[in-house]
Amino acid sequence: MTHTRDGTHQLRFGIIGLGRAGSSFVSTIRQNPRVTLTAAADIRPDVLERFGREHAVALYADAEALCKDSNVDVVYVATPTHLHAEQVLMALNHHKHVLVAKPMAITLEDAQRMVDLAGRNGLSLIEAHPQSMEIPVLKMREVVESGALGRLRMMHNWTYSAWLYQPRLPEELDTQLGGGVTFRQGAHQFDILRLIGGGVVRSVRAMTGIWDPTRPTEGAHTALLDFEDGTVATAVFSGYDRFHSSELTFGLGQGGALENQTEYAAARRSRAMSDEAQLKSLRGYGLANSLTREHAARGQPFYGLTIVSCERGDVRQSRDGLLIYGEDQKREVTLPLRKSGRDFVLDEVYRSIVEGQSCVHDGAWSLATLELTLAVIQSGRERSEVMLRHQVPLKVTMREFLANLLNHGGMTHDER
Numbered sequence: 086m087t088h089t090r091d092g093t094h095q096l097r098f099g100i101i102g103l104g105r106a107g108s109s110f111v112s113t114i115r116q117n118p119r120v121t122l123t124a125a126a127d128i129r130p131d132v133l134e135r136f137g138r139e140h141a142v143a144l145y146a147d148a149e150a151l152c153k154d155s156n157v158d159v160v161y162v163a164t165p166t167h168l169h170a171e172q173v174l175m176a177l178n179h180h181k182h183v184l185v186a187k188p189m190a191i192t193l194e195d196a197q198r199m200v201d202l203a204g205r206n207g208l209s210l211i212e213a214h215p216q217s218m219e220i221p222v223l224k225m226r227e228v229v230e231s232g233a234l235g236r237l238r239m240m241h242n243w244t245y246s247a248w249l250y251q252p253r254l255p256e257e258l259d260t261q262l263g264g265g266v267t268f269r270q271g272a273h274q275f276d277i278l279r280l281i282g283g284g285v286v287r288s289v290r291a292m293t294g295i296w297d298p299t300r301p302t303e304g305a306h307t308a309l310l311d312f313e314d315g316t317v318a319t320a321v322f323s324g325y326d327r328f329h330s331s332e333l334t335f336g337l338g339q340g341g342a343l344e345n346q347t348e349y350a351a352a353r354r355s356r357a358m359s360d361e362a363q364l365k366s367l368r369g370y371g372l373a374n375s376l377t378r379e380h381a382a383r384g385q386p387f388y389g390l391t392i393v394s395c396e397r398g399d400v401r402q403s404r405d406g407l408l409i410y411g412e413d414q415k416r417e418v419t420l421p422l423r424k425s426g427r428d429f430v431l432d433e434v435y436r437s438i439v440e441g442q443s444c445v446h447d448g449a450w451s452l453a454t455l456e457l458t459l460a461v462i463q464s465g466r467e468r469s470e471v472m473l474r475h476q477v478p479l480k481v482t483m484r485e486f487l488a489n490l491l492n493h494g495g496m497t498h499d500e501r
Contacts, residue, residue, distance in 0.1 A: 099124035107163030166263025200448035212451035215426030235396025244389025248324030265302035293465030
């Protein structure tokens with residue numbers, strides 16, 4: 086850990102895996118004065134070469150070599166899901182704090198080993214969930230906590246996208262290796278709903294769909310979440326690239342960008358499976374192709390359509406913030422755009438490591454989200470209700486959490 090000119094601590098990051106997940110955090114780290122990028126690892130020499138031309142950091146072809154680097158405080162594990170457990174345990178054994186891409190592991194046993202080792206070594210283990218850390222989601226939770234609309238009773242997140250037909254590696258289409266929309270995208274939905282709902286889900290009953298034999302993994306699911314306090318929620322996802330939920334979200338999708346609903350349709354009809362690896366490689370650091378979207382934000386970020394229902398009102402996102410439907414009127418709350426979920430993920434990491442504060446996505450919370458994800462898959466296969474045993478509540482109030490962001494320059498008083 087180093088210090089900046091004003092005397093504050095600066096965390097040194099190393100990234101393992103420079104695909105889309107790893108690359109997406111590079112600019113966020115570069116723009117945050119409390120963190121700095123000091124190392125990167127990837128098994129692809131061409132990707133490392135491109136990265137090295139733009140960033141003066143230590144480069145490694147081996148993950149463990151990065152974990153041994155004394156100039157790294159935090160390792161961001163952004164490799165394919167089936168590698169997470171091995172690499173997270175490796176980093177923890179080398180006494181590095183860890184930020185891990187979702188889902189944190191494939192099995193609860195591996196996740197528990199990760200949580201236990203982090204605890205024994207006194208290290209922070211945090212899962213990167215930028216979708217649930219977007220400001221509209223955090224503000225929805227704050228509305229629920231305030232009690233202004235009465236108790237929370239029902240929630241929905243419905244997301245329809247082209248996920249299954251974007252360029253995919255074999256492991257992304259293999260459920261046993263953490264592939265499919267339930268593992269990869271449902272984890273975002275379940276985390277959003279758990280955060281808004283306070284965390285503790287009692288049981289789940291779900292349907293999962295594998296409807297395209299050329300993409301033999303879950304491409305859709307519908308899940309009914311029964312929270313301990315009686316709140317119910319539905320999580321609906323389809324990655325089959327037909328209807329897109331951006332039609333219901335002002336044309337906006339992740340990052341607040343305009344969604345191009347036809348960009349994958351032609352590829353779905355014409356692309357051979359043998360092209361997958363080549364197309365996927367073009368999404369690595371420093372490259373883009375016709376199937377990659379990098380548009381400027383046009384509004385608030387949407388992860389599908391989210392509706393929150395309390396006893397005396399409903400809440401959903403607008404293009405610029407939140408729409409609150411009360412008993413007598415509808416009003417809009419405008420929210421700031423200049424901070425993203427990734428910014429707030431880094432804030433979680435800093436607060437946990439440097440300030441010793443509780444965060445949302447610690448190891449226990451992340452294990453609980455994984456448990457729910459696995460339960461949806463199990464319920465879909467067995468056509469039965471699955472009871473949950475590892476759920477944990479939020480450790481912070483959202484007012485406290487947002488106040489902390491405010492104190493560290495995340496937002497101004499006017500923006501709140």
